[in-house]
Amino acid sequence: MTFKLNQTLEKDSLMVCDLSLSQVRLINDCQYPWFILVPRKSGLREIIDLTEDEQALMWKESALLSRCIKTYFAPDKLNLGMLGNMVSQLHVHHIARFKNDVAWPGPVWGKHKMKAYTPEKHDVLINKIKTMLLT
Numbered sequence: 080m081t082f083k084l085n086q087t088l089e090k091d092s093l094m095v096c097d098l099s100l101s102q103v104r105l106i107n108d109c110q111y112p113w114f115i116l117v118p119r120k121s122g123l124r125e126i127i128d129l130t131e132d133e134q135a136l137m138w139k140e141s142a143l144l145s146r147c148i149k150t151y152f153a154p155d156k157l158n159l160g161m162l163g164n165m166v167s168q169l170h171v172h173h174i175a176r177f178k179n180d181v182a183w184p185g186p187v188w189g190k191h192k193m194k195a196y197t198p199e200k201h202d203v204l205i206n207k208i209k210t211m212l213l214t
Contacts, residue, residue: 082119085168091193093201096209100136103144103212105205108193111182112152112175114208116141123169126161141171147211148175155183162188 084102092104092115100120106113118129118137126134145157154175161171174187182190196204 082121084117085166085170087166088115088117088168088170093196093205095205096212098140098143098212100133101140103140103208105196105201105208106172106193107195107201109196109200110191110194111180111187112148112154112204113187114144114148114173115170116144116173117168117170124163124167125169128169137171141173143212144173147208148173151207151211158187 088104091108092106095103095105095114097103097119098116101116101118104115104117106115116137118133120129120133123129126137129137141159145159148154149157152175155178156176158174158176159171160174161169163169176183176187178184180187
């Protein structure tokens with residue numbers, strides 16, 4: 080079965096790059112530096128749907144993305160989450176949080192309407208994170 084990204088994830092995010100297992104995407108909301116990691120395998124809903132080796136690789140990729148986010152943004156807190164209530168396709172949120180962000184200290188979901196990045200801003204951000212991930 081070929082990998083197909085959920086329509087909501089595709090609509091709400093921008094491609095950054097592919098890692099060994101997962102696709103890295105930037106959520107198109109300039110209020111938070113927010114990335115998702117989506118394993119490129121069809122039919123996944125839960126982390127346990129991956130093999131043990133794939134689970135280990137996914138967490139390795141998550142740690143790599145987390146280090147890049149912490150290095151580039153220096154957030155007050157890095158939030159990771161797997162909810163799946165609205166979008167059941169397995170994906171892991173990586174959100175850089177700051178004490179002055181619009182939703183602090185609460186969760187980001189459903190708090191404020193998304194505000195898209197300008198093309199210039201998301202291009203710079205995507206290129207920087209992509210370079211950090213792939214070097």
